[in-house]
Amino acid sequence: MPSHLCHLAHLQLLNLALNQISRSIPKFLNNITALTQKLSSSTTITHVYIEILGMTLYSIIYDDQALWTWKGSEHEYKNILGLLKSIDLSSNKLTGTIPQEIIELVELISLNLSRNHLFGQIVSNIGALQFLDFLDLSKNQLSGRIPFSLSHIDRLSVLDLSNNNLSGKIPTSPQLDTFNASSYEGNPNLCGAPLPKKCLGEGIAQNPAMNRRREHASMQDKKEGFISLEFYVSLALRFIAGFWGFVGTLLLNMSLRVAYFRFLNNFKDRFYVAIEVNMARFHCVGPLCFHCVKVV
Missing domain, CATH: 3.80.10.10 (Ribonuclease Inhibitor)
Known part of the structure; x- marks a missing residue:
């Protein structure tokens, strides 16, 4: 050119x-x-x-x-x-x-x-x-x-x-x-x-706005997942500590263990008597109802 x-x-x-x-x-x-x-x-x-x-x-x-x-x-x-x-x-x-x-x-x-x-x-x-x-x-x-x-x-x-x-x-x-x-x-x-x-x-x-929302949701999910895991771990530790704290005390203290089992026996007897009384009241009919309850 x-x-x-x-x-x-x-x-x-x-x-x-x-x-x-x-x-x-x-x-x-x-x-x-x-x-x-x-x-x-x-x-x-x-x-x-x-x-x-x-x-x-x-x-x-x-x-x-x-x-x-x-x-x-x-x-x-x-x-x-x-x-x-x-x-x-x-x-x-x-x-x-x-x-x-x-x-x-x-x-x-x-x-x-x-x-x-x-x-x-x-x-x-x-x-x-x-x-x-x-x-x-x-x-x-x-x-x-x-x-x-x-x-x-x-x-x-x-x-x-x-x-x-x-x-x-x-x-x-x-x-x-x-x-x-x-x-x-x-x-x-x-x-x-x-x-x-x-x-x-x-x-x-x-779409930066949409991506910001997705990032926020992802962080929120991670946060919620972390709280749930922490809650369950804490619950398990509390159960273990409470269980062994109570059972260990009974194993190491004889008098406390005897008193505890005596309490359980008394509670069982009272609970059984209460059930029997209520059942008797429910089944009594007519003039014998008062006598039945009184005898029991």
């Missing part, structure tokens, strides 16, 4: 697609003033005339117009031709990296570098191209992460980064979320919506 093209300061439409152009993209694209500075739109009606000695020999009036492939179809631009600023270098044999100077082309509306052999990373501050409506970097060998600054381009309506070697999580924004998986497919190490491949730990990042 000849570098002297970069000296065409008023160049707005550069289309070298479907050729055999090789080597790298020139770094001096920022010399094209029409793509780097906000200029007034070109006049759509132009007067061309030749005047000699006060006499007009030739005069013509024409309208600016051009046929331009835009978003996959060809359109004729006329009245707004001055606003259309585009670079299309697709379907060539370009190699090397995307030059950093390309971010100075702030007036670009369309940039198509697809179907080449470009490698390296996408320019990190590509978000500086705020007027970009069409961006196609597909079918290259680009690697690294998708720059987060890409999410700052609010006007972007067509995006194709497919079939590269991009990796990491796809940035999210109200604008980028409108693109489907076809814009990113063909990058094996790329993850996140809208691709079906989820990033590691994406579930935690997507």
Whole structure:
């Protein structure tokens, strides 16, 4: 690609697609003033005339117009031709990296570098191209992460980064979320919506409130489990201490043991007598009832 093209300061439409152009993209694209500075739109009606000695020999009036492939179809631009600023270098044999100077082309509306052999990373501050409506970097060998600054381009309506070697999580924004998986497919190490491949730990990042509740519930379960275990251990120790404290005292103290068993015998006799009296009262009938109770 000849570098002297970069000296065409008023160049707005550069289309070298479907050729055999090789080597790298020139770094001096920022010399094209029409793509780097906000200029007034070109006049759509132009007067061309030749005047000699006060006499007009030739005069013509024409309208600016051009046929331009835009978003996959060809359109004729006329009245707004001055606003259309585009670079299309697709379907060539370009190699090397995307030059950093390309971010100075702030007036670009369309940039198509697809179907080449470009490698390296996408320019990190590509978000500086705020007027970009069409961006196609597909079918290259680009690697690294998708720059987060890409999410700052609010006007972007067509995006194709497919079939590269991009990796990491796809940035999210109200604008980028409108693109489907076809814009990113063909990058094996790329993850996140809208691709079906989820990033590691994406579930935690997507719903932090839910995960906090789950962590709290898990800690609560562990706490409750610890209290229950402590309760049962304490209960067992109390039972053992009480049982052996009582039985050990009886085994070691003879008089206390005799008194205890005498108490049990007396309690057993009284309990038996009480049961018999109650049974007799229940079965006595008529005039013999008082006598029966008295005898017992």
